[in-house]
Amino acid sequence: MTAVSSRPAERLGREEVSAAKPVRLRINEIFLSLQGESRTSGIPTIFVRLTGCPLRCHYCDTEYAFHEGEWQTLPAVIASIRQHGAKHVCVTGGEPLAQRGCAELLKQLCDLGYRVSLETSGAIDISPVDIRVSRVMDLKTPGSGEMDRNLLTNLDCLTENDQVKFVITDRTDYEWARSMLSEHRIPERCEVLFSPSHEQLMPRELAEWVLADQLPVRFQIQLHKYLWGNRRGV
Numbered sequence: 001m002t003a004v005s006s007r008p009a010e011r012l013g014r015e016e017v018s019a020a021k022p023v024r025l026r027i028n029e030i031f032l033s034l035q036g037e038s039r040t041s042g043i044p045t046i047f048v049r050l051t052g053c054p055l056r057c058h059y060c061d062t063e064y065a066f067h068e069g070e071w072q073t074l075p076a077v078i079a080s081i082r083q084h085g086a087k088h089v090c091v092t093g094g095e096p097l098a099q100r101g102c103a104e105l106l107k108q109l110c111d112l113g114y115r116v117s118l119e120t121s122g123a124i125d126i127s128p129v130d131i132r133v134s135r136v137m138d139l140k141t142p143g144s145g146e147m148d149r150n151l152l153t154n155l156d157c158l159t160e161n162d163q164v165k166f167v168i169t170d171r172t173d174y175e176w177a178r179s180m181l182s183e184h185r186i187p188e189r190c191e192v193l194f195s196p197s198h199e200q201l202m203p204r205e206l207a208e209w210v211l212a213d214q215l216p217v218r219f220q221i222q223l224h225k226y227l228w229g230n231r232r233g234v
Ligand code: SF4
Pocket: 053, 054, 055, 056, 057, 059, 060, 061, 062, 063, 093, 094, 095, 121
């Protein structure tokens, strides 16, 4: 287990700012779609995708977010979000917590009355995130290639408002995830999501493993990929 080490600010999508400078965020895209995962699957949601990620998972489907994006002030980001009518906002990436302004964005969205969720890799400290935010935190499996990045101290920050997600690529990943559930008593902390890696593992196969072992998890598939495929902005 290692935390994210100090890396060039550019790769993390970070802006080196002083306390006096206004918060700015590097935004890859903002769009309205149906939430495709988690407990709010199917609900119209405004997605705010932040640029940058220090990880390189083998199955990553948002590599375009590693570097593409425009710097915007926080008020401009909020104004873009307001143009959409939905009440749910999902802040995602990339790894949104790699940008220092992310915590302030999340707080302001909560203050404005949005139902806010955060999709995070599990490799960066989630403790600064407003507890009103539903944190959907990955635990990276061996098949991701980034298992060593899991910051296991994050598990102590989880509440019933959060979810832990395992993206499963094969039987080895499944057995690893199953052992993590019991070793860290994760289902006692929050809901757990088991998701088959798209086009790597048949959803039915994972569903049958979960049922055979009577695991206390929520099986999910990525709804948006079944509706629209691997397109951007949906
Ligand atoms: S953490 Fe997410 S955005 Fe980053 S490489 Fe992995 S899958 Fe892609």
